[in-house]
Amino acid sequence: xxDELFSIVLPIFNEExxxxxxxxxxxxxxxNSGLNFEIIAVNDGSTDKSGEILQSLSGLKVxxxxxxxxxxxxxxxxxxxxxxxxxxxTDVDGTYPIEDISRLAAETADFDMVxxxxxxxxxxDPAARHLAKKLLNKFASFLAGQKITDINSGLRLFKKSIxxxxxxxxxxxxxxxxxxxxxxxxxxxxxxxLPINYYKRVGQSSIRPKNFVEFVxxxxxxxxxxxxxxxxxxxxLFIFALSLLIGFYSALIIGKLADVITIVLxxxxxxxFFFGVLAEIVIKTRK
Numbered sequence: 001x002x003d004e005l006f007s008i009v010l011p012i013f014n015e016e017x018x019x020x021x022x023x024x025x026x027x028x029x030x031x032n033s034g035l036n037f038e039i040i041a042v043n044d045g046s047t048d049k050s051g052e053i054l055q056s057l058s059g060l061k062v063x064x065x066x067x068x069x070x071x072x073x074x075x076x077x078x079x080x081x082x083x084x085x086x087x088x089x090t091d092v093d094g095t096y097p098i099e100d101i102s103r104l105a106a107e108t109a110d111f112d113m114v115x116x117x118x119x120x121x122x123x124x125d126p127a128a129r130h131l132a133k134k135l136l137n138k139f140a141s142f143l144a145g146q147k148i149t150d151i152n153s154g155l156r157l158f159k160k161s162i163x164x165x166x167x168x169x170x171x172x173x174x175x176x177x178x179x180x181x182x183x184x185x186x187x188x189x190x191x192x193x194l195p196i197n198y199y200k201r202v203g204q205s206s207i208r209p210k211n212f213v214e215f216v217x218x219x220x221x222x223x224x225x226x227x228x229x230x231x232x233x234x235x236x237l238f239i240f241a242l243s244l245l246i247g248f249y250s251a252l253i254i255g256k257l258a259d260v261i262t263i264v265l266x267x268x269x270x271x272x273f274f275f276g277v278l279a280e281i282v283i284k285t286r287k
Contacts, residue, residue, distance in 0.1 A: 009078030072176035116155035116196035143223035186226035232276025
């Protein structure tokens with residue numbers, strides 16, 4: 001494990017308050033761990049002094065985007081330029097425990113991705129955001145068919161080949177980590193969660209409430225891409241249950257069970273079910 005090269009990719013957008021401390025923590029922590037590593041910092045069009053601070057630091061490779069292209073885009077730039085077969089990503093805002101990177105690296109012999117699950121000392125999110133995260137994890141777990149502890153944790157270690165194999169699926173914005181999680185869980189990769197602390201960020205967050213809707217849309221799209229039958233089967237079941245309710249209501253009120261609406265709904269449920277079967281066959285054949 002020590003002989004392997006770990007590429008630490010840092011996406012940066014207006015993080016002047018925390019860059020220096022984060023980079024120095026990474027260098028000190030990993031130097032003491034004995035890991036072979038490189039640090040790639042991607043300055044994603046920052047408008048503050050982030051670029052100047054990065055240029056003043058030593059022991060890292062700095063890549064500059066002329067304009068802000070997004071969190072996912074910055075990560076993809078870093079991954080594309082990484083020399084290591086293992087990629088480590090973390091935010092540069094003081095939220096993640098840098099010292100736990102070596103804990104994640106210790107699990108690479110048995111897993112394809114190791115994720116820091118925010119379960120220890122956790123900075124309090126606003127109630128709405130906390131609820132949104134829980135719902136998103138539950139929804140993703142349901143679609144993936146496995147328990148997903150933390151779908152979008154920003155501290156994780158994974159094989160570079162996973163991202164390269166599914167490159168076109170990865171978005172340029174905040175959904176990169178959610179995409180990576182769903183790709184791994186729906187394609188048989190071995191994933192390990194390790195509990196970590198999560199601290200109050202330094203500076204302002206650029207994540208907005210609308211991103212939650214984007215996360216849900218993305219998770220659903222990925223489920224349709226990798227597990228279409230599960231999605232269509234549940235939609236079919238819902239439509240069929242609705243047809244039964246309407247049918248019983250019609251029988252009780254107008255004394256007619258098989259009215260037009262009921263028949264149409266039953267046929268729609270059957271079509272949806274078999275469409276899911278066909279989609280699943282196509283997916284299995286493609287693999």
